[in-house]
Amino acid sequence: MDLQQMRYVIAVAETASFTRAAERCHVVQSALSHQVARLEKELGARLFERSSRRVRTTTAGEAFLPAARQALEAAERARAEVAAATGEIRGKLTVGSIPTVAAVDLPAVLRDYRLRHPRVRISLRAGSSEQLVERVREGRLDAAFLGVQPGFRPQGVHDRELAQGQHVAVLAPDHPLATRHEVDLSLLAEEAFVDFADGSAARAQSDLAFAAAGLRREVAFEVSGVELMARMVRHGLGIALLPAAFAAELHGLRTVPIINGPVRVEHLVWSRFPLSPAASAFLALLDVDPQPLADL
Structure with a gap:
């Protein structure tokens, strides 16, 4: 053999x-x-x-x-x-990310990494936060970028909080609320929403905010990707709630700040398995200690 x-x-x-x-x-x-x-x-x-x-x-x-x-x-x-x-980093690096990552400029990070370590084969995988944590925990990903609700702590992996950010309302340009400087959750609760799947971390951030305010809302359409969500909002099928840093990059849509709106926390997670030289070099580029003191 x-x-x-x-x-x-x-x-x-x-x-x-x-x-x-x-x-x-x-x-x-x-x-x-x-x-x-x-x-x-x-x-x-x-x-x-x-x-x-x-x-x-x-x-x-x-x-x-x-x-x-x-x-x-x-x-x-x-x-x-x-x-x-012998001083050369080579091998394979597999990184996962949610589509709406905003805490880091991931393409720029991967560009810098490739310039420093051209012999490493890089793979980028997209997925939901839940899927990415599982893949890192199983060793199928070296590291991943997540977006989760406050208080969420990934299990079975090392993790580091990167940033917190507010959600904004994402609206079609001709929507009646598109010209407002800010909106309240109670006003948004009257709208139909385009959102991620029920039970997902991406959906939970918005659900928790409405629940905390004692409000109910109608999610008319559940989608798995941000591109489809944006297209449906452009066609007036509903509104969406997305992280402000990411929503600012969407073309042809209006964003409005939300009073007491949802909060998202972005995390970097990486494997508890011994890291390859390629993975260690990636964390070093992000200025991350591969074994935090809390895990020692």
């Missing part, structure tokens, strides 16, 4: 095709198929069920994949550690 065989198996499992797996691995299909067959013979079990229509992972294959991924990650980590010992 060797690392290349593991790469081939993972590629087949992820593409559900020997042809696409060979293209991904830049080898001819016959060579890839031969190596997978050799590995199956060594293991004494079929890793894939093959038919003319599809390729499906067997129970044995599903059991093999997590360990194979860990082995490849360990090998890459070993290469990165050796390079770091």
Whole structure:
């Protein structure tokens, strides 16, 4: 068994095709198929069920994949550690972020990081705060930027609060409230809203503010992305509440401050697993101690 065989198996499992797996691995299909067959013979079990229509992972294959991924990650980590010992940062950095991050200029941070460490492969993943915390906790992300309600404390990860900010009302230009200098929650409660999914951290910030004021509101549309939310607001389907620092970047919409409105807290979280040199360098760029005193 060797690392290349593991790469081939993972590629087949992820593409559900020997042809696409060979293209991904830049080898001819016959060579890839031969190596997978050799590995199956060594293991004494079929890793894939093959038919003319599809390729499906067997129970044995599903059991093999997590360990194979860990082995490849360990090998890459070993290469990165050796390079770091000689003064070069290389390997892989995987960062997650909510779409509305405003506490840092993330593109600028990643640009500076790439200039300093050009041998590192950077991946950026978007998601909700809940999803990002889980992925960091599981080791699938090195670090992530969250937006949560006050008092929220991510579990199973290191975290640092970056900033707090107020929400504003986001309105179509012709909305009757668009010309106001500020609005009260009681006035907004009469409007239809476009918001994130019920139960999400992004939604909770607004729900808590209305609940604290003893108000109820109607969320007419639930969406998963800010771009769709902005388009629906432009078409007059409802109004939205978004962090002021982020909403200022939306074109073709009006923003109005809210009296006693929702508050969002942005956090940076990172893995409790031993950090790779690439991840340590990323935290250093953000001036973050990878192991806060509170966690020692």
